Amino acid sequence: MSNHIFGRSTRGTLPTAVKGDGCYLIDSNGKRYFDGSGGAAVSCLGHSDPHVRQAIHDQIEQLDFAHTGFFTTEPAERLADRLIERAPAGIDRVYLVSGGSEAVEAAIKLARQYFLEIGEPSRHRVIARRQSYHGNTLGALAAGGNEWRRAQFSPLLVDTTHISPCFEYRGKRDDESQHDYGQRVANELEQEILRLGPDSVMAFIAEPVVGATTGAVAAVPGYYKRIREICDQYGVLLILDEVMCGMGRTGHLFSIEAEGITADMITIAKGLGAGYQPIGALLASQKIYDAVAAGSGFFQHGHTYLGHPVAAAAANAVLDVMLEKNLLANVREKGDKLDAALRAALGDHPNIGDIRGRGLFRGIELVADRDSKTPFDPAIKLHAKIKAQAMNHGLLCYPMGGTIDGQRGDHILLAPPFIIEDKQIDEVVSKLKSAIEGALASLDLSTNPSGSRAHALA
Secondary structure, three states: OOOOOOOOOOOOOOOOEEEEEOOEEEEOOOOEEEEOOHHHHOOOOOOOOHHHHHHHHHHHHHOOOOOOOOOOOHHHHHHHHHHHHHOOOOEEEEEEEOOHHHHHHHHHHHHHHHHHHOOOOOOOEEEEEOOOOOOOOHHHHHHOOOHHHHHHHHHHOOOOEEEOOOOHHHHOOOOOOHHHHHHHHHHHHHHHHHHHOHHHEEEEEEOOEEOOOOOOEEOOOOHHHHHHHHHHHHOOEEEEEOOOOOOOOOOOOOHHHHHOOOOOEEEEOHHHOOOOOOOEEEEEEHHHHHHHHHOOOOOOOOOOOOOOHHHHHHHHHHHHHHHHOOHHHHHHHHHHHHHHHHHHHHOOOOOEEEEEEEOOEEEEEEOOEOOOOEOOOHHHOHHHHHHHHHHHOOEEOEEEEOOOOOOOOEEEEEOOOOOOOHHHHHHHHHHHHHHHHHHHHOOOHHHOOOOOOOOOOO
16 A cells, blocks of 8 residues: 655554554554553543544534634534533633644734733733643744754744743752742742743743643642732733643643632643544633723634534533543542552662652653663663554553653653553553563663663563
């Protein structure tokens, strides 16, 4: 078969996925892979949910598409109502798009328009955090702090400044408490606002639990409350990017619920459609909507597939399953069990530096030396070797490099479906342990940065 696909990589040949069966994907040779990362934290209901499939079929039979410049539709209206019913306080409007990058682009543009509407045109700057990721379109990429993804496109990116992430394993000093560390890095936001000039800053954007770039890093307690205080003090909009960590992934429908604050805008995607349809959303506060309504009356933005009725029908069905089957409680329960299993299998190993995360959103950071937290040489590409080994063992996981600064560090992200069973947790951990063991065994570790040969898994 000839291949005319322009894929993510021009090297190698990928297996062909032909069928989904619960938590598994099956290739054209009949091999089964447990989807331990949900793709990229997308497939939260697995790959064969009958209710979602039927909802998509029923909607296509009824209405395939209606452009939002002319019509609204019942599935879109219903989805917006249901999201707002469960959203953090103050959030009142939903702008439906087709994915996470679109949602972040919309948030940045709406932030700019909001300040034009209220007569503060000098506000145009976005502050974000290093080691973050907010999407691949140019505006979202500029906001993100993933240096590897940004590097070759940097001449095209709007100038955005980045403060420290709240990354306790890598950032907390031995002489400070967890609380003091969180306040220190949160206060960098105020320092940066003052450096840029308060009248020039329009928004601060952050992931409540950082996903792909650092591997399920949650902030320490009190960090986001301080961030909210600073944003309020200087009139800066707080945009929370829950594209990966939201929609139940951490055990809350909205991840920020765990922090006890609200936002001015929240972006969601991935788990909203659970992979059955491409969909995302920007959720905005009442004050932002009111400013546009009282001013120009028109958000100067749009895409062809906004509010697509089939995608909205799928998302409604996803919410049905999540809520009616009480899957958020299952995420918390199974997440605790996954964490315990990972710690039992890997917690004492000298090349596992940190195991972290919330709910069914877990990260494992690998190190060449545990005591010093020294990473492996980036040239080894340990993360890529682990991914290949895992696929050989029939496990899909999400290893990445550049965990520390965009170049150094390796981690593995796990984001299995919310329907995972206890025996499948054991399967994931067993296969992951074998993959790590195989990847380490393939290396010549006699010259690792710690100066001693790294241990293989017991």
